Amino acid sequence: MSHTLGIRQVQKRKTRQAFLDAALALLEEQSLSSLGLREVTRAVGVAPTAFYRHFRSTADLGVALVDEALGSLHPMVRTTVSTTGDSEERITGAIELIARHVGAYPAHVRFIARERHGGVQPVREAIREQLARFAEEVKAELAKDPEAAGWNDDDLLMLAHLYVDQMLITASLFLEALEAPEDERERVTQLAIRQLRLISIGRSHWLD
Amino acid sequence: MSHTLGIRQVQKRKTRQAFLDAALALLEEQSLSSLGLREVTRAVGVAPTAFYRHFRSTADLGVALVDEALGSLHPMVRTTVSTTGDSEERITGAIELIARHVGAYPAHVRFIARERHGGVQPVREAIREQLARFAEEVKAELAKDPEAAGWNDDDLLMLAHLYVDQMLITASLFLEALEAPEDERERVTQLAIRQLRLISIGRSHWLD
DNA sequence: TCATCCAGTTAACAACTGTTCTCTGGAATT
DNA sequence: AATTCCAGAGAACAGTTGTTAACTGGATGA
Numbered sequence: 001m002s003h004t005l006g007i008r009q010v011q012k013r014k015t016r017q018a019f020l021d022a023a024l025a026l027l028e029e030q031s032l033s034s035l036g037l038r039e040v041t042r043a044v045g046v047a048p049t050a051f052y053r054h055f056r057s058t059a060d061l062g063v064a065l066v067d068e069a070l071g072s073l074h075p076m077v078r079t080t081v082s083t084t085g086d087s088e089e090r091i092t093g094a095i096e097l098i099a100r101h102v103g104a105y106p107a108h109v110r111f112i113a114r115e116r117h118g119g120v121q122p123v124r125e126a127i128r129e130q131l132a133r134f135a136e137e138v139k140a141e142l143a144k145d146p147e148a149a150g151w152n153d154d155d156l157l158m159l160a161h162l163y164v165d166q167m168l169i170t171a172s173l174f175l176e177a178l179e180a181p182e183d184e185r186e187r188v189t190q191l192a193i194r195q196l197r198l199i200s201i202g203r204s205h206w207l208d
Numbered sequence: 209m210s211h212t213l214g215i216r217q218v219q220k221r222k223t224r225q226a227f228l229d230a231a232l233a234l235l236e237e238q239s240l241s242s243l244g245l246r247e248v249t250r251a252v253g254v255a256p257t258a259f260y261r262h263f264r265s266t267a268d269l270g271v272a273l274v275d276e277a278l279g280s281l282h283p284m285v286r287t288t289v290s291t292t293g294d295s296e297e298r299i300t301g302a303i304e305l306i307a308r309h310v311g312a313y314p315a316h317v318r319f320i321a322r323e324r325h326g327g328v329q330p331v332r333e334a335i336r337e338q339l340a341r342f343a344e345e346v347k348a349e350l351a352k353d354p355e356a357a358g359w360n361d362d363d364l365l366m367l368a369h370l371y372v373d374q375m376l377i378t379a380s381l382f383l384e385a386l387e388a389p390e391d392e393r394e395r396v397t398q399l400a401i402r403q404l405r406l407i408s409i410g411r412s413h414w415l416d
Numbered sequence: 417t418c419a420t421c422c423a424g425t426t427a428a429c430a431a432c433t434g435t436t437c438t439c440t441g442g443a444a445t446t
Numbered sequence: 447a448a449t450t451c452c453a454g455a456g457a458a459c460a461g462t463t464g465t466t467a468a469c470t471g472g473a474t475g476a
Contacts, residue, residue, distance in 0.1 A: 006474070007473060007474090008421095008472090008474075012422095012423065015424085027327075029327060029329075030242075031240075031242065031326055032239075033238045033239045033242040034238075034241040034242030034327065036463065036464085037463085037464065037465095038462080038464075046424070046425090047424060047425050048464080048465090049425070049466090053422080053424070054423095057464095110325075113325040114326060114327065116325075117318075117321040117324075117325070117380060118239055118322060119235075119239035119242065119322065121237075155402065158399055158402045158403060161399070161403070169373050172325060194363065195369070198367065198407065198410040198414060199407065199410055200410070201414060202407055202408070202411075203410075205410075205413050206406060214443075214444070215443065216443055216444070216451095216453075219443095219453080220452095220453065223453080244434085245433085245435095246432080254454070255454060255455050255456070256435090256455095257454070257455070257456085258453070258454050258455080259434095261452085261453055261454070262453095
């Protein structure tokens with residue numbers, strides 16, 4: 001069942017990845033709606049027309065970037081939410097995971113934060129879908145927790161969305177603090193932890 | 209102390225406002241970093257060079273738009289937070305106010321949501337400053353509430369930021385639901401109310 | 417071995433961009 | 447009444463943009 005790719009397909013994949021990498025780099029200081037096709041091909045070191053062998057448009061490339069940035073993140077979210085242990089441990093664990101991820105893939109995080117409300121409709125839509133999937137997955141994990149007894153589906157999804165949004169806000173804060181001194185990042189960490197803690201408290205008294 | 213403006217200054221202000229209006233309209237389907245100077249002057253019906261009489265660059269225009277969109281909003285936020293009454297009444301009141309504002313100034317709201325993490329640094333900075341001011345003001349109002357007894361300054365500011373971010377998330381959801389049928393907007397309203405309610409519950413048990 | 421395929425190239429297109437310098441005509445100042 | 451000021455116009459600049467068509471040459475499959 002192994003699927004050995006020919007030289008041709010391997011080369012094509014490599015070029016395609018070069019497009020994604022170059023675009024992501026260029027998008028650190030501009031939005032997708034101002035990203036030019038020629039700009040990307042120039043950065044890759046390839047003729048402008050080669051672009052069309054891989055993408056219909058820059059919007060199409062943007063959608064591919066959304067998949068790259070968020071597609072592989074679902075398992076991580078699931079395991080993070082479902083981790084057993086003290087509520088406080090889970091909070092600090094989640095925040096540290098976010099901090100680590102932002103440190104490892106800052107350009108991806110920046111891209112998602114920027115284009116979530118950006119000027120390119122298909123990309124906004126793709127991000128919206130992925131975040132909705134995250135919320136559904138978080139909801140499914142929350143439902144397993146004994147604390148979810150008595151909660152209805154709507155309220156669980158409401159809480160899940162709160163967590164997902166909070167995750168993005170925190171990621172964006174870490175991104176801004178990336179180049180800042182260590183104590184600024186520590187400040188962000190403490191802020192994020194307390195916000196999550198307050199939500200957690202609200203959660204545990206929801207049915208009072 | 210009345211300051212009557214001459215014909216010249218009145219006309220200049222009018223043209224400047226025309227630039228802001230035209231730009232805001234063009235920004236409904238693109239980001240500021242792709243907004244061209246000529247594009248704006250064409251929409252206003254004026255020569256490209258006239259732009260420089262009012263703004264140094266499109267980034268400069270963007271900063272002016274931030275002030276227009278958020279500058280006049282501070283009194284509204286203050287009075288909303290400080291409104292007396294049942295906690296539940298204050299929540300529904302705040303959400304309805306947001307819904308009304310989004311309905312009245314959708315382009316402004318879209319602009320802020322889009323450029324908060326957008327590709328133009330001075331504009332991001334201007335938005336960040338305004339939101340920080342909002343948080344400080346919300347914090348000041350929260351501090352007056354008897355429920356704030358025993359809270360330290362850091363925690364009050366943490367809560368204030370949570371409210372401000374939640375305000376933006378809600379506004380963005382209303383924006384997406386603007387053209388949608390009435391029941392979708394009602395769904396958003398109910399979601400926002402419950403999220404605010406959960407935060408409010410967390411707040412009241414924070415010191416337990 | 418030979419015909420087919422197809423990722424990437426080359427050349428050309430009309431249209432667009434930001435910015436400069438020079439000019440104009442009516443408002444503002446003296 | 448004479449002078450200064452200045453918002454906007456006009457023309458020109460060198461570069462840029464997306465998209466088309468026709469091509470090349472090495473990998474692929476018969």
